[in-house]
Amino acid sequence: MNNKxxxxxxxxxxxxxxxxxxxxxxxxxxxxxxxxAKENPADKHFYITEIGIIEFGKLGIDLSEIKLEDF
Structure with missing residues (x-):
């Protein structure tokens, strides 16, 4: 079977x-x-919320890989 x-x-x-x-x-x-979330709807960048930190952690995503300036 081809899965492509x-x-x-x-x-x-x-x-x-x-x-x-x-x-x-x-x-x-x-x-x-x-x-x-965004601080302001017009902002280009999002930040990770407290609930996001918990939920991404449950998915096994290591947020320590993200540098502070990446937020």
Missing amino acids: PTKVKPAKICYEHIGGKLGQLLAITFAEKGWI
Whole structure:
């Protein structure tokens, strides 16, 4: 059985970030769950909330890999 998709994948790595439709859906979902937020809706960057720290940890994501200036 061939598990390769026949269409273009909806995710890509771009400058160490997940891009494409998957990246967009992840960002929307994490924001809806309150795992990430913005200080101001017009801001470009998100920050990880306290609940996000807990929930990402449950997923096995080591947030200590993120430098302070990345926040």
